[in-house]
Amino acid sequence: MRVLQSFRTGQGTTNPYLVQLGAQLGPETEVLGFTWRRALGVPYDVFHVHWPESLLPGSxxxxxxxxxxxxxxxxxxxxHRTAVVRTLHDAHSHRSGSRIDRALLARLDRRTALWIRLNPATPVPDGAVARTIEHGDYRYWFDEAGAASSVPGRLLYSGLxxxxxGVPDLVQxxxxxxxxxxxxxxxxxxxxTPISTDIGAEVLLAALDDxxxxxxxGHLSDSELAAEIAQAELVILPYxxxxxxxxxxxxxxxxxPVLVPANAATRALRAEVGRGWVFxxxxxxxxRILDGALTECRAERAHRAERPDLSARAWPLIAAKHRAAYATALRLVRGTAGPSVPGPEPVDAGGRTYI
Structure with a gap:
């Protein structure tokens, strides 16, 4: 099976999740990194799309x-030969961009044979065939980078x-x-990295008085990012x-440990990884919430395991689930028996395209 991924390979800034996915799919699957020449000129069985808006211009x-x-x-x-598979990473991509770009992305959505969601709580388009494949972990990618001691009282937000x-709200x-x-x-x-100068300026202004x-x-190297996380006593993700x-x-x-808003996905994550890791x-x-969370985090330290349970996110398992999803998508578009694969998962009624 030959799979064209929608990201370029061999670049130092490529998301480690994507790099690990591409590496773990082989040797059973031939993985091609994205170029327009490959996308338009070479044969492939599956086009696996991540953040499709990145294929369109920022201006x-x-x-x-x-x-x-x-x-x-x-x-x-x-x-009838090429299946489009789409991973739903982000809820906001199709809400931005020009009207023309949104229309083009909607056409790609309609061509998608199978949707991959990172947890069962993620809504998908009505009637879509979906598979739930958890986000793979980063343990081997960062190896022992997180072994350093945390700084007492250090709270951290990291990410785009x-x-x-809600980063300015966190600062306030x-x-x-x-x-x-x-x-x-x-x-x-x-x-x-802020996605615009406006949101970057808003964060800086909120931080001026304290x-x-x-x-x-700005962009951090892997070692810099790992060092920032290692120094945190609690990571705050307020979206x-x-x-x-x-x-x-x-x-x-x-x-x-992390502090996150309560929803179906974060409650499932809390149950998955074990006591004392997700608040x-x-x-x-x-x-008051920040103070209470840090107090609870410290109280739970004696009760939690040395590391959270991320066994369901081990990359050999994640890669096998992706190969099965690709086989299902090909069976759907080609109408052939193909390998034995599980049937469609239930789809949330009233779902919307989750991008």
Missing amino acids: SSALRRMLFRALLLRLWARR IRPHK AFTALPFGPDGGPISLRVVG DRVSVSL QDLYGSEASVLALSLAR TYTGALTA
Whole structure:
């Protein structure tokens, strides 16, 4: 089976999740990294799409849209030979961009044979065939990078900084906290790349009045990111639509507990990884919630295992589930018996495209 992934290989900034997926799929599956020449000119059985908006221009580009249209035509012409599989990572991609770009992405959605969601709580399009494949861990990627001791009272936000992720609200909640539990020191570190100058400026302005808050905007190397997480006593991820958050799996892979909004996905994650690793809250994030979470985190330290249970996210298992999903998608578009695969999962009624 030959699979074209929608990301380029061999680049230092490629998401480690994608790099690990591409590496673990072989040797049973031949994996091609994305180039427009490959997408339009070589045969492949499956086109696996991640963040499809990345295939379109960030600003006006007639050439990029022309290439995207050519790809759609190729996929349509080979609709009985090539299966499109889509992983739902993010809820906000199709809400941005021009009207033309949104229409092009919607056409790709309609061509998708099978949707991969990172947990059962993720909504998918009505009537879609879906498979749940958990987000793989980062334990081997970062090896022993998280072995350093945490800094007492250090709270951390790490990851892309988008308007819906509530990072300015986190900073404001923290600045209302006069000191840590039992009067000890407390600090907040914010690291990550803002998707716009506006949201970056909003975070910096929110942090101006409190010298306990430090902000580092921009891309971090793997070693730098691992060091930031290793120093955290508690990682805070305040976005309400957190479903298959890469940042939460990354923190847990480095044995750092997380505070996340309560929803079906985060409650399932809490049950999966074991006691004392995932803490949840409801409503708006406040200083009181931060104080209570850090207090609870410290109280649970004696009861939790040395590392969270991420056995369901081991890469050999994740890769095997992807190969089975590809086989199902091919069977759907080609109408052949193919390998034995499980039937469709139940699909959430009233779901929307989750991107």
